[in-house]
Amino acid sequence: MIYSRNAFGSTPELSTVCVEHLDGAPLSFMTASAADSLKSLTDPAALIPTTTRTIKQFKRIRLPGAPWRYAITTNGGNILENGVPDVRWRIDLDAEVRTTSATLSEVNVELGSRIDDSFVSKFRVADHMFCYLVVKLDALPADFLAEWDAWCRPRGWSASQQGRKIYTMPDAVCKSRAVAEVRRRLHDSGELDSSARLLAAGDGALDAEMLRKADAAIRPRHGELEQLAFAHPNLTVTESSGILAGEEILTWFANSSN
Template sequence: MTVGVFCDLDGNLIYSGRRVANPEGLVIAQANAGVPKAWMTPTAARGLQEIRERAVFVPTTTRSLEQYQRVSLPGGADQVAIIANGARLIIDGVEDSEWAQARLDPSWGASPAATVIGTFDRVLGEASWYAKSENYDSIISVSANPGQPFPDAALETVTDIATDHGYTVYLRGNKASVFPSHITKEAAAEEIRTRLGLTRTIAAGDFHHDTGIMTWADDAIQPAHGVAAPGIRQTRAHGVEAGEEIVDAFLAFLNASQ
C-alpha cells in the first residue's frame, strides 16, 4: 500500500516570524541570504523525516516555484510537490513542464494573467488603497497599501472582474489572491495519485483554497488557527505547535494504513 501525504507548508508545517515569538530551539525551514525566515519544531522535523521514509510526501503550496525553492525541509529535496496551488508539479524531482503549459490552455476559460492584471490596474488604479497587482505562477496577488484594509466594496469589484475572467478570489488580510478557477490543489493531487498509484491519502491545509484537497483525501486535518473547513478535524494547538499535531496525525494515518 502506497500512502500519499499532502501538506500545505506555511501555517501548517512551517511558520514564519509573525507566528513565531521565539525561534530559539526551532529547526530552520527557510533562510533568505542566510537570514532565517521560517521554522518548525524539532519534534515535527523528526516526524517529517519518518513520513518521508514511509510514504510519498507531497508539499502542497500556493507559493510560486521561486518562493517554494527557498524552503529546506528535513530529509532533502522533495521528489514530488504541488506548487502555485496546482499550476506546477514536481514529479521525480523534476518539474513537469507539460502539466504547467496545459494549465495555460485557453480552453479552460481563464483569461491570461496579464489581461486580468490590466483590468485591475485600469479599474482600481486611482483608488487610494490600491498598491499593485502581480502574477506569481498564474496566481494574481492584489494588494492594498501597507497598513490599509482591503475595502469591502473593492473586494466585490475584484471578485466580479475575476469571475468574468474565469478566476476565483480569496481574501487574506489586506491582500486578495486570485486563482484561475480550474487550477486547484485537488486536481493536481488526483494527477499525482493516478501517476504514482497511491492507495491512501491524507491532507492538511489552513485556508479556503485547501478545503477541496482536504475533502478529496481519505483523511484530513487543519490547524486550529486556520479558516475552518466544515467536517475537517482541527488541532488543539495554535501556531508552530500545531505543526506537531499535524505530523502526529500523518504518522497515525500511516500506522493505520500500512
C-alpha cells in the same frame, strides 16, 4: 507546516529549526519536534509538498526529509518531479485556462484599475499563472475582496484572502487536480498501492477543495479556513493554533498513516 516568527502564536519558548532564508536572513521555522516528525513520515508515506508558492519560492525551503520525488507548486499549476517542472502538465493546463477563463493579462489590467498604494504594498504575478496582492490590512476597503471576487467569478477566476495576501486564481488551477495526477502516477508505477489513503492538510481557501477530496484531512485552528468556519465530514481541526498546530498536524499524519 512552516511559520514566520510573527505567526508563531502565543507559545512558550520553543526549540525551533529554520527551514527558509530570504536574502540570507532566517524567514520560516518549524519546531524541532515537528521537523523530526516530518522526516519520519517519508518512510510510511509518499509525502507530496503542496503549496501556492511559486517554484522559486518553494525552492528556498529546506524541509526535513527532502529531496522529494514529487512536489506541487503554484497552487497546482506546476508539478515538480525530482525538482524539475513537468512541461506537459503545464502546457495542458495553460491551454485549459485559455479556453475556460479570461486571460491573465485581462485580469491584471482590471485588478490594476481597482487598486492603489493606499492599501496595496505589492502586486505580483506568480509563474505567469495567477496574481496576488500584498495588502495593508488596516487600510483595505471592507468591500474590496467581495467586489473583486464578484468580477472574477463569471470570467472563470476567483479571489481569496490569506492573511495579507489576496490571490486571484483561474478556476482550472487547483491543488486537488495536481494531487490527483501525482497519485495516479504513483499508482500506475506501482510505487503506491491502490488502497492507499489520501491524507491532506491546509489552512487557506485555496486548500479547501484538496481537503474535501482527501480520504481524511486536517486544518489548524487559525488562518483563513478557521475564519470561514470551514468544516467537512472528513475533517479534523487541531486543538492548537500557531506553530504548535504544525506539530499537532504532523502527529495526526503519523497516527493516520499507521
